[in-house]
Amino acid sequence: MSSATNTISIHRPELLRFPRDAAAVVVVAAANHTKFQRVTTASWTMAMDSKKSSFGNYNTSKKNKKEEVSIIPHWESSSSSSSDFRFDRLQPSDQELGTDQKRLKFGHYVARQALLDEEFWTAAWLRAESHWENRANERYVDNFKRKFADQEFNAIKRRSRGQIGQKCTCIVTVMKEVKNVKRTVIKSVVGTLDLSIRYMLHGETFPGERVRAHLFCSINRTDPNKYGYIANLCVIKSARRRGIARNMLHFAVESAKSESVEQVYVHVHRSNIPALELYQKMGFEIVEEASSQLVEDQTFLLCLKT
DSSP: GGGGGSSSSSOOEEEEEEEETTTTOOOOOOOOOOOOOOOOOOOOOOEOOGGGOOOOOOOOHHHHHHHTOOOOOOOOOOTTTSTTTTTTOOOOHHHHHHHHSSSSEEETTEEEEEHHHHHHHHHHHHHHHHHTOTTTSSTTHHHHHHOOOOOOOOHHHHHHHHHHHEEEEEEEEOOOOOOTTOBBBHHHHEEEEEEEEEEETTTTTSSSSSSTTTOOOBOOGGGGGGGEEEEEOOOOOOOOSSSSHHHHHHHHHHHHHHTTTTTTEEEEEEOOOOHHHHHHHTTTTEOOHHHHHHTTTEEEEEEOOO
16 A cells, blocks of 8 residues: 555454455444534633644645545435435534534644534545545445445444443544635545543453453443543545644544543554554554454554543
8 A cells, every 4th residue: 555545544343344455444433413413521622833734725726626525425325315414515614513612723624523414424435435445446346335334324323322331422624614615514524533432341451351251241430441442533535644634633632631531542453554653653552462462353452641
């Protein structure tokens, strides 16, 4: 895989398994938010120096503007057929989102929690594109991507309802609101990841340590055993190498810290060198004891202490 086409990360699958030679393994994730559902935790907004962004100027050329368009297919499916789902829905303004919405502004982008079904759908499609990125010439690949995106969309919504022992948030990066410029939701989303807040099982020192735990093994619901888990980090091809993945990670880590989390984990495939380098630059370290158990899956477990 060339460095220009590297998918940002590959994580250990949780609910769906795919062939090991996949360009990216995607974990099904979460979400069932109503329109403009707002975050109830304390509000905070961070701004970063836009000069550090390599995106340049919005008005550099028409060609650059075209490259920013996220090509999301429009078709009727069981997921997108609800009366509230519209492919032409406009990107909500900052005023509509409300001041209590957590966000991280950097360059020409904003990282925040996904709120609309259209954002969940775009996140699901980006993950499908990532999974089949280097297999575009395979037979029926478009049908596979559509089926995967449909399943992923529903999985994201289910996960966000919350499961025993964990809370999951779908995070997206969208283009900043620009005066007199209207964009649809599906053309504004350029990146996504999932952040789960979980608890260790009794006796665990890292996630997955008790791989053969009893079905009814109890969860240790105390703050020292609470941790964050990141999965499904991917960025649209036309917007890579602009700091989007790094800033989404920073936003996810800060969100985890606001939940009193002291450790954040992520699984990365051993062959995904760009992803390993990105996480290590962010301060993640390989959990040697855990990774020795993941030799068969060719996966590392990394941890960041907040």
